[in-house]
Amino acid sequence: MTTDQTKPAGGLREQRKARTRRAIQEHALRLFLTKGYDETTVEEIAAAAGVSHMTFFRYFPTKEAVVENDDYDPLIAELVRNRPAGESPLTALHAALRTGLDAVLATDRDAVYTRTRLVVTNPALRARQWRNTATTQSLLAQALADREQRPVDLRLRVIAAAATAALITALTTWVDGEGTEDLRTLVDQAFAALGAGPST
Amino acid sequence: MTTDQTKPAGGLREQRKARTRRAIQEHALRLFLTKGYDETTVEEIAAAAGVSHMTFFRYFPTKEAVVENDDYDPLIAELVRNRPAGESPLTALHAALRTGLDAVLATDRDAVYTRTRLVVTNPALRARQWRNTATTQSLLAQALADREQRPVDLRLRVIAAAATAALITALTTWVDGEGTEDLRTLVDQAFAALGAGPST
DNA sequence: GGACAAGTGTTAGTCACTAACAAGTGTTAG
DNA sequence: CTAACACTTGTTAGTGACTAACACTTGTCC
Numbered sequence: 001m002t003t004d005q006t007k008p009a010g011g012l013r014e015q016r017k018a019r020t021r022r023a024i025q026e027h028a029l030r031l032f033l034t035k036g037y038d039e040t041t042v043e044e045i046a047a048a049a050g051v052s053h054m055t056f057f058r059y060f061p062t063k064e065a066v067v068e069n070d071d072y073d074p075l076i077a078e079l080v081r082n083r084p085a086g087e088s089p090l091t092a093l094h095a096a097l098r099t100g101l102d103a104v105l106a107t108d109r110d111a112v113y114t115r116t117r118l119v120v121t122n123p124a125l126r127a128r129q130w131r132n133t134a135t136t137q138s139l140l141a142q143a144l145a146d147r148e149q150r151p152v153d154l155r156l157r158v159i160a161a162a163a164t165a166a167l168i169t170a171l172t173t174w175v176d177g178e179g180t181e182d183l184r185t186l187v188d189q190a191f192a193a194l195g196a197g198p199s200t
Numbered sequence: 201m202t203t204d205q206t207k208p209a210g211g212l213r214e215q216r217k218a219r220t221r222r223a224i225q226e227h228a229l230r231l232f233l234t235k236g237y238d239e240t241t242v243e244e245i246a247a248a249a250g251v252s253h254m255t256f257f258r259y260f261p262t263k264e265a266v267v268e269n270d271d272y273d274p275l276i277a278e279l280v281r282n283r284p285a286g287e288s289p290l291t292a293l294h295a296a297l298r299t300g301l302d303a304v305l306a307t308d309r310d311a312v313y314t315r316t317r318l319v320v321t322n323p324a325l326r327a328r329q330w331r332n333t334a335t336t337q338s339l340l341a342q343a344l345a346d347r348e349q350r351p352v353d354l355r356l357r358v359i360a361a362a363a364t365a366a367l368i369t370a371l372t373t374w375v376d377g378e379g380t381e382d383l384r385t386l387v388d389q390a391f392a393a394l395g396a397g398p399s400t
Numbered sequence: 401g402g403a404c405a406a407g408t409g410t411t412a413g414t415c416a417c418t419a420a421c422a423a424g425t426g427t428t429a430g
Numbered sequence: 431c432t433a434a435c436a437c438t439t440g441t442t443a444g445t446g447a448c449t450a451a452c453a454c455t456t457g458t459c460c
Contacts, residue, residue: 013406013457041446052409057448123331130330131323154373154386158393161369165361173354186354193358213426213437241415252440257417
């Protein structure tokens, strides 16, 4: 499933749609970075991209959505499922996140940093991200459950939530340090703080 | 509690303000529960409380704010600071939360449940709550740091974030079970899942 | 080449939220 | 007791995110 080659092939219409979508997103990010998120109206973004504001909303459900990454969650969930059965849930999540992170940072580091900074510094975007976090946690808990072939329970949900919290804390620290620190090290430290548990 | 006799004494104006504020909040919650949050407009709430929509916003900065609890965070932070120095950060947070929770549940259980259900089931309110969570985490991390007389670092931030995540997971589970389960037990289980750390 | 469907713009509207000003009411000094 | 005042409120007008309805254009497919 997915890899939807069946219907929307390389038709002219599809090409235009993809181009429009990209144009909206690029102009939006450019404007957000120059003028600030709150100071940029959807109307401006639409105008810059050469479309009406209705078209904007046909491509993105909300103004916030234009900043979101998506697609990361399923990737991580798959990585989790493929971790060896011997690993503890937390270690499996850590390893999966590290693997995914390494791949992303290797290619898109600057883009990821810019976007993360936008989200971390803006309250509205932050809230939106947290909102999506609930979905991420469910996916991760389910992946953990699948891996152990048992149903999702409170324990797995808590571990997934804690791991997500650790990741976000690392990301926030990354942005606070203006990107000078190594994100992977920060993530490792964050998970170490979790793994140490109640010890000193 | 707090009977703030110092400044805003029993002036007629203060009484009216307090009454208006309570009226707005009560009508708002009533309408949210009967019609649903999204289906209730600020105008309706204001009308039900016998004020204009401007007055509503003078008492509450946003429509979401009318559901918030506030005041809990500082209380918990204080409880954390008072935990014995020998305890691990996570244990201190757990104990402090349990203490605060016991007090709140003893008096306001039903109100807390109703409000929590509202927040957990509505996306907009959920997002708002998560947004406030960032503040909570900072406060908790600071309280932990104060307790150990050292600066806030990544480790303490992660632990505070994880504890908050555990609490929210417990609250969500509570609502999912329609309040039949004991919240304090759920919180204990959630923290146990954290404390176990990477073990099986 | 023509019918159909998909994508878009225009217009008008709702709702959360804000700014400015005018009017009413509690407070307080004389 | 009353007049100046400070505070609270309502009204009006406006912005910006987001939606619904309809007409128009333009790929697509036979």
